[in-house]
Amino acid sequence: MQTFDFTEHPHTRQNILTGDWVLVSPHRTKRPWQGKVETLPADDRPAYDPGCYLCAGNKRADGSINPQYTDSFVFTNDYSALLADTPVGELNKGGLLQARSESGICRVISFSPDHSLTLPQLTVPAITKVVELWTEEFKQLSANPAIKYIQIFENKGEIMGCSNPHPHGQIWSGGSLPLEIVKETARQKAYFEEHGRSLLSDYVQLELAEKERIVVENEHFVALVPFWAVWPYETMIVSKRHVTTLLEFTAAERTALADILKRLTAKYDNLFEISFPYSAGIHQAPVNDGDHKEWHWHMHFYPPLLRSATVKKFMVGYEMLANPQRDVTPEWAADRLRSLSEVHYKEQKK
Amino acid sequence: MQTFDFTEHPHTRQNILTGDWVLVSPHRTKRPWQGKVETLPADDRPAYDPGCYLCAGNKRADGSINPQYTDSFVFTNDYSALLADTPVGELNKGGLLQARSESGICRVISFSPDHSLTLPQLTVPAITKVVELWTEEFKQLSANPAIKYIQIFENKGEIMGCSNPHPHGQIWSGGSLPLEIVKETARQKAYFEEHGRSLLSDYVQLELAEKERIVVENEHFVALVPFWAVWPYETMIVSKRHVTTLLEFTAAERTALADILKRLTAKYDNLFEISFPYSAGIHQAPVNDGDHKEWHWHMHFYPPLLRSATVKKFMVGYEMLANPQRDVTPEWAADRLRSLSEVHYKEQKK
Ligand SMILES: O=P(O)(O)O[C@H]1O[C@H](CO)[C@@H](O)[C@H](O)[C@H]1O
Ligand SMILES: O=P(O)(O)O[C@H]1O[C@H](CO)[C@@H](O)[C@H](O)[C@H]1O
Numbered sequence: 001m002q003t004f005d006f007t008e009h010p011h012t013r014q015n016i017l018t019g020d021w022v023l024v025s026p027h028r029t030k031r032p033w034q035g036k037v038e039t040l041p042a043d044d045r046p047a048y049d050p051g052c053y054l055c056a057g058n059k060r061a062d063g064s065i066n067p068q069y070t071d072s073f074v075f076t077n078d079y080s081a082l083l084a085d086t087p088v089g090e091l092n093k094g095g096l097l098q099a100r101s102e103s104g105i106c107r108v109i110s111f112s113p114d115h116s117l118t119l120p121q122l123t124v125p126a127i128t129k130v131v132e133l134w135t136e137e138f139k140q141l142s143a144n145p146a147i148k149y150i151q152i153f154e155n156k157g158e159i160m161g162c163s164n165p166h167p168h169g170q171i172w173s174g175g176s177l178p179l180e181i182v183k184e185t186a187r188q189k190a191y192f193e194e195h196g197r198s199l200l201s202d203y204v205q206l207e208l209a210e211k212e213r214i215v216v217e218n219e220h221f222v223a224l225v226p227f228w229a230v231w232p233y234e235t236m237i238v239s240k241r242h243v244t245t246l247l248e249f250t251a252a253e254r255t256a257l258a259d260i261l262k263r264l265t266a267k268y269d270n271l272f273e274i275s276f277p278y279s280a281g282i283h284q285a286p287v288n289d290g291d292h293k294e295w296h297w298h299m300h301f302y303p304p305l306l307r308s309a310t311v312k313k314f315m316v317g318y319e320m321l322a323n324p325q326r327d328v329t330p331e332w333a334a335d336r337l338r339s340l341s342e343v344h345y346k347e348q349k350k
Numbered sequence: 351m352q353t354f355d356f357t358e359h360p361h362t363r364q365n366i367l368t369g370d371w372v373l374v375s376p377h378r379t380k381r382p383w384q385g386k387v388e389t390l391p392a393d394d395r396p397a398y399d400p401g402c403y404l405c406a407g408n409k410r411a412d413g414s415i416n417p418q419y420t421d422s423f424v425f426t427n428d429y430s431a432l433l434a435d436t437p438v439g440e441l442n443k444g445g446l447l448q449a450r451s452e453s454g455i456c457r458v459i460s461f462s463p464d465h466s467l468t469l470p471q472l473t474v475p476a477i478t479k480v481v482e483l484w485t486e487e488f489k490q491l492s493a494n495p496a497i498k499y500i501q502i503f504e505n506k507g508e509i510m511g512c513s514n515p516h517p518h519g520q521i522w523s524g525g526s527l528p529l530e531i532v533k534e535t536a537r538q539k540a541y542f543e544e545h546g547r548s549l550l551s552d553y554v555q556l557e558l559a560e561k562e563r564i565v566v567e568n569e570h571f572v573a574l575v576p577f578w579a580v581w582p583y584e585t586m587i588v589s590k591r592h593v594t595t596l597l598e599f600t601a602a603e604r605t606a607l608a609d610i611l612k613r614l615t616a617k618y619d620n621l622f623e624i625s626f627p628y629s630a631g632i633h634q635a636p637v638n639d640g641d642h643k644e645w646h647w648h649m650h651f652y653p654p655l656l657r658s659a660t661v662k663k664f665m666v667g668y669e670m671l672a673n674p675q676r677d678v679t680p681e682w683a684a685d686r687l688r689s690l691s692e693v694h695y696k697e698q699k700k
Contacts (some may be wrong), residue, residue, distance in 0.1 A: 002437045004436075004438060004439025004451050005437075006441070006449065009433075009436045009437060010432055010433055010436050010451070010452050010454075011436075011449050011450060011451045011452050012449065012450055012526065013448065014448040016448075021526075023432075023524075025431040025432070027433075028429060028431055030429065031429035033513065034513045035508060035512065035513030035514075036509065061382075081373065081375040081675055082360055082373075083360055087353055087354040087355075087359060088354060089353070089355075089359070093556065094556070096366060096553050096556050096577075097363075097577050098364040099356065099362065099363040099374075099577075100361060100362050101354050101359055101360070101361045102361050102362050103360070149672070151668060155664075155666045155667040158385060158386040159386065160664065161667075163385030163386075164384065164385075170668070172668050176362065176371075178668075178671075178673035179370050179371065179674070180671060180672055181672065202444070206446050227447050279666045279667040279670050280667075281671035281672075300670075300671060302670050302671075314510065316510045316629045317503040317504065317510070317629040317631060318431070318503060318520070318631075320631075320652050321501060321503050321629065321633070322501045322528030322531065323528035325431055
């Protein structure tokens with residue numbers, strides 16, 4: 001009988017942050033693709049768009065005028081999914097129908113006044129200003145005792161439901177712990193209690209020794225394809241130091257985060273020479289919720305593309321009803337990303 | 351202060367089958383949509399397509415020729431994600447890198463030799479034959495002691511990653527319990543042990559009394575929008591009788607299942623007068639895994655569309671990183687589906 005080979009045979013891998021398993025089917029890339037081909041959104045935007053609600057000086061849905069900002073800019077979402085003044089209420093019919101009111105605050109952050117750019121095209125100092133604004137927002141939102149979790153994220157690209165190509169992200173904060181945070185808290189807590197070290201400290205050390213899943217690294221951060229990645233080119237940025245939230249980063253770490261964000265996203269854009277779509281977001285400790293020293297700051301990137309700029313991975317039938325599944329190995333994806341230039345293709349062409 | 355109103359204020363609801371919560375933001379439909387608009391796939395197919403690997407008499411990827419079948423037809427997937435002969439292997443590095451080999455069998459089921467049709471356009475006797483084939487496949491696969499779970503599903507529509515419009519579904523079966531099944535087993539088991547009745551028996555009884563989330567019903571089944579639905583028009587078909595798998599259905603129940611499948615999917619197509627995309631699948635008890643009398647057979651429908659035939663709900667940033675979120679209430683969606691005709695719009699136009 002053949003011996004088992006992870007690069008070739010179907011297997012499952014455990015996500016140590018959630019406890020969930022992913023099905024890996026490496027041989028499946030041989031499948032020809034006759035399905036949906038995405039259309040590419042236009043990618044030649046002006047630096048200023050008079051119809052964009054994020055450009056400086058323009059009018060927003062609530063009637064207010066954006067300031068003539070020069071770096072990044074933040075405001076409360078005009079169509080927030082969570083609202084600060086939700087009346088309190090609860091429903092429970094025999095444990096079968098259970099509901100609770102939910103309050104929160106949703107913010108929008110423009111990364112730059114320049115409508116034509118994206119994260120990898122900004123300078124490291126400009127991205128550092130975005131990191132500083134995230135930190136400031138996190139601080140202010142956590143001063144509100146009703147807020148228990150602050151989700152900072154970016155949806156990039158039409159294919160990710162992003163309705164405005166102006167470089168921007170969002171913050172949704174609410175009064176209860178979201179599902180993914182509940183799972184990651186439980187696993188990190190159990191590990192911390194057993195080992196006295198954070199789960200991701202030990203994981204990062206192992207990955208730095210093994211090297212094969214590392215994409216890019218600097219003094220304070222590492223970007224890697226997690227051993228349990230679900231999306232074809234999924235990555236995670238982890239701080240080398242065990243910090244629980246953005247608030248603990250030093251100035252040098254904030255700059256290093258900006259640096260690795262620029263280098264990772266440039267590689268992403270270079271993969272298919274398009275503005276690479278993804279949802280990305282920071283996971284960190286809950287706030288106003290007691291001690292969470294088990295938490296280790298990290299940032300996930302979930303990009304949907306699989307084969308090319310126009311063929312994505314569909315997380316459908318089996319994935320929705322049963323279990324996530326991927327077609328290439330994380331090691332193969334990491335190798336591909338690692339081999340790409342860190343100079344953005346648009347820069348290279350200049 | 352205002353009193354809390356579920357039709358208007360943000361809240362979370364619990365999925366009793368998984369224990370997870372969904373964030374409901376009813377007010378959010380006011381948000382204008384400037385994002386991605388899907389293209390509609392062509393919907394005027396011939397009854398026979400010489401290039402289709404599912405049509406009768408055609409050649410498949412492995413070189414074999416499909417028989418001249420007249421009802422439904424089943425074969426092993428030429429690009430299976432799970433293979434029967436995977437060598438056994440395991441990896442565990444300090445609990446940080448954990449992987450296991452996985453074996454299984456993937457099957458494809460053509461619902462009809464007619465390339466131009468979809469489920470709601472088949473007759474009840476023809477759909478009954480599909481139900482019978484599911485039952486037969488379930489029986490055969492569960493006779494293999496290496497198989498622990500059998501996932502029967504359908505990806506319908508380009509937008510759901512379906513690469514061939516010929517009416518068909520799939521069966522993926524494997525040697526371990528998928529994530530969703532692990533969650534649903536735990537919750538159903540706890541309820542059954544406490545109450546001596548299945549969780550869904552009690553839930554269905556409550557829904558039949560409340561009526562507001564019921565979409566369509568017959569003697570043996572009910573189709574409803576679950577109280578905790580995540581997708582805008584998500585539904586679930588539940589058997590009124592507590593049965594654990596397809597194998598326990600009587601002939602009358604198999605026909606009734608075909609009847610409710612036809613009526614529900616006709617309503618779906620009538621909603622936007624298109625062939626309505628979804629992923630749907632049957633959840634039932636694991637096999638070769640001891641006693642699972644807690645399990646109550648049901649079938650989920652996860653359709654992606656939100657506003658129209660071309661604007662879907664994006665499960666992205668916040669949903670991927672934090673928690674599922676929906677924009678309309680399940681009651682509103684149920685009301686809309688309930689009000690639609692059960693006669694397929696293409697039939698109405700004849
Ligand atoms: O097997 P198919 O139809 O080629 O593939 C489709 O369904 C599978 C099971 O849900 C998914 O893993 C694929 O991403 C999807 O494209
Ligand atoms: O808030 P936006 O950008 O309008 O909306 C987008 O991001 C949200 C948060 O991930 C999602 O709930 C929406 O489905 C998506 O279209």
